[in-house]
Structure formats: structure tokens, C-alpha cells
Amino acid sequence: MNSILDNNAALAAQVSDIAEVAGYLWQRGWAERNGGNISVNVTELMDKSANNLLAFAQVQLPGTFKALANNFFYVTGTGKRMRYVAAKPMENGCIIRINASGDAYDIIADNNIAPTSELPSHISMHNYMRAVKGRNTKVVCHTHPTDLVALTHKKEFLEPNVLGHLLWSMIPETRIIVPLGLGIVPYNVPGTMNLANATIEQLDKHDVVMWEKHGCLAVGDDIIETFDMIDTLSKSAQIYLCAKQAGFEPECMSKTQMDELAVYFKLPE
Ligand SMILES: [Zn+2]
Numbered sequence: 001m002n003s004i005l006d007n008n009a010a011l012a013a014q015v016s017d018i019a020e021v022a023g024y025l026w027q028r029g030w031a032e033r034n035g036g037n038i039s040v041n042v043t044e045l046m047d048k049s050a051n052n053l054l055a056f057a058q059v060q061l062p063g064t065f066k067a068l069a070n071n072f073f074y075v076t077g078t079g080k081r082m083r084y085v086a087a088k089p090m091e092n093g094c095i096i097r098i099n100a101s102g103d104a105y106d107i108i109a110d111n112n113i114a115p116t117s118e119l120p121s122h123i124s125m126h127n128y129m130r131a132v133k134g135r136n137t138k139v140v141c142h143t144h145p146t147d148l149v150a151l152t153h154k155k156e157f158l159e160p161n162v163l164g165h166l167l168w169s170m171i172p173e174t175r176i177i178v179p180l181g182l183g184i185v186p187y188n189v190p191g192t193m194n195l196a197n198a199t200i201e202q203l204d205k206h207d208v209v210m211w212e213k214h215g216c217l218a219v220g221d222d223i224i225e226t227f228d229m230i231d232t233l234s235k236s237a238q239i240y241l242c243a244k245q246a247g248f249e250p251e252c253m254s255k256t257q258m259d260e261l262a263v264y265f266k267l268p269e
Contacts, residue, residue, distance in 0.1 A: 003090055004053075004109035010045040014223075015074060015089050021227045022076070023086030025143045028234070031082035036143040036215070037116035038085075040223055041126060042095070043071045050097065055106030058099075062120050062193070067131035069102040075115035075122070082143075098123075118142065121196035128200045129219055137207075137219045139226045144215040147237035148230075152212045158184050163210065169252035170236035172261055177232045179267040183209035190214060208233060 005012035018040055025031040050072060073096050076085050080092040095109040096119075107113070116122070122140040129137040157163040164182035168175045183202025188195035188211070199217055202209040208218040208229050216233075220226030243250035261267065 001110070004050070004095060005090065008045065008047060011042060014040065014042055014045055017223050018074060018093075019086050019089040021141070021223050022082045022089070024227055024231075026081075026083040026086060028145070028231075030143040030145045030215075032144065034079050034081050036082055036141075037076045037118045037122070038093075038139070038141050038223070039073050039075045039116070039119065039122040039126070041068075041071055041138040042074050046072045050095075050108065053097075053108040055097075055108055056112035057107045057114075058104055059107070059114075060104045061098075061102075061123060063103070063124065065098065065102040065123050065127040067102070067127045068098045068123060069100050071098045071126075072096065072108075073098075073126075075119055077113040078115060078117050080113075080116075102127075117191055121191070121193065121199070124193075124196050125200060125203060125217075125219060128203060133203070137221055139220045139223050140217065141220070141223070141226050141230070142215060142217045143230065145230060145234045145237070147234055147241055148210060148216055149214065150241070151237055152184075152210050152214075158186065158212060160184065164206075165258075166240065166252070167233050167236035168258055169254075170239040170250065172253070172257075174232050174236045175253075175258050175261045176265050176267065178208060178229050179262075180206045180208075182206060182233065185209055185211050187212040187214070 005015060018038060025036055074093060075096055076093045085092040090110040094107050094113040094115055096105040096115060097108050098105050125140050129135050151157050151163055183206035185198045185202055199209050210216050216230055218226050218230050240250060
């Protein structure tokens with residue numbers, strides 16, 4: 001079967017990176033059944049012919065997202081499993097094209113696979129990052145990291161900046177690789193715009209957001225680096241839980257030590 005990737009090496013490389021990360025999410029145990037979803041803005045990788053591709057289906061969006069007009073996204077499919085996205089990304093995901101008004105999208109390749117039911121949330125986040133934050137972030141990734149989700153079951157960790165600072169203080173890398181810390185969104189019904197809007201509020205200050213008793217959502221410029229942020233936070237969570245399991249409270253890096261990193265590595269405020 002022909003694939004849109006056949007004559008577009010840059011797009012094929014991007015989809016290969018997405019498949020690589022989907023495999024990690026599964027291997028890490030963060031993607032049970034069809035848990036998690038990924039969308040990546042691939043507009044800069046598309047060639048002109050993509051504008052003329054016929055649509056399998058046109059779908060209305062629940063709003064107008066002007067900053068994304070005429071943009072293209074790879075999106076994992078609704079009900080699809082990350083372990084299968086890893087093996088066959090174009091049979092478990094699709095390429096969509098947002099229309100010129102930003103209020104609907106076409107499914108254009110390779111198959112008529114409906115995108116994740118979380119697509120309206122993802123689109124509103126992509127639109128927010130571009131239109132309001134003025135950033136060219138391309139990735140929205142949602143997954144269920146076991147250790148990080150476990151920590152959201154403790155009330156005091158849900159206060160602003162408490163969990164983020166704790167995870168920063170476990171190893172220097174976390175302070176460096178996740179410089180904007182961790183946002184927290186109280187429990188909400190999955191898939192709702194309430195959850196999306198609460199997440200967008202947190203994306204004002206953070207690139208990674210924890211959803212209480214559910215999972216995490218990260219935005220980034222690159223799918224591999226977006227995974228790296230979640231992976232690094234997970235590493236910190238494991239060190240914390242490992243110390244607790246061994247029966248002691250970890251000493252944690254001091255605020256002075258963390259501030260010193262911020263200066264040395266010129267981290268954003
Ligand atoms: Zn989820």
C-alpha cells in the first residue's frame with residue numbers, strides 16, 4: 001500500500017521518532033491498553049502536494065483554532081494501543097489537515113483512522129502555545145507514568161510547586177531538563193474540556209502537568225525531548241519512592257544547590 005511517508009523522508013523520520021517514543025511508553029508500563037495519546041505538528045515537514053490530498057473524512061472541531069489554520073498533525077488513533085503505534089504508526093494513527101478557518105479537519109493519510117478522542121484537547125493546547133505563548137511547540141504527549149501518578153495520591157503534593165520542587169531536589173538533571181517544574185491539575189473526568197482548560201492554565205508556567213490520580217501531559221518542541229522530560233521526572237519519583245521504601249526520608253538537594261544549577265545552566269525563571 002502507498003504511504004504518505006514514501007516520498008517524504010523528513011516526515012518518515014518524524015513518524016519514526018513518534019513510533020520510537022510510543023514503544024518507550026509501552027515498555028515503561030505507562031501505556032496500559034489504549035492509555036495515552038500523542039499529537040505532533042508536522043506542518044513544516046509537509047510538501048505542497050499534501051494540500052491537494054483528498055480527505056477520507058472531514059470532522060468539525062468544537063471551536064475555532066485560528067493559529068493552527070492549514071496546519072498538519074500526526075495523531076495517534078482513537079482506541080489504539082501504544083505498543084501497536086510503535087510497530088505500525090500509520091495503521092494506528094493518522095495525518096490530519098486543519099482547514100483554512102481553523103474549525104474543522106480532514107483525515108488525509110494513510111487510512112481513515114479517527115484521531116484520539118482527546119484531539120480537541122490537544123488542538124486547544126497546541127493553539128494556546130502558539131497563539132498565547134508565542135511558542136512553536138510541536139508536541140502534546142499524554143501518558144500514565146506509574147510512579148508519578150502514585151505521588152498524586154498524596155494530598156500535600158497537590159499544593160502548587162510542592163511535587164515539582166521535591167522531584168527537582170532528587171537529582172540535578174531534573175532541575176536542568178525540566179526547568180519549568182511541574183503543574184498540577186486536580187482530578188477531572190478524562191477527555192473533558194474542563195480537564196483541557198485546567199491543563200492550559202498550568203501550561204502558562206509549566207511544560208509538564210500532572211493530572212491527579214490519572215497521568216501526565218507534556219508539551220515540547222520535539223517528541224524525543226518531550227519524552228525525556230517525563231522520563232527524567234519519573235527517575236526522580238523512583239529515587240524518592242526507593243528511599244521511602246528503604247525506610248528513610250531522602251535528604252534532598254538544598255534550595256541553594258538547586259539555585260546554583262539555575263545560574264550555572266542559565267535556566268529560565
Ligand atoms: Zn489518560
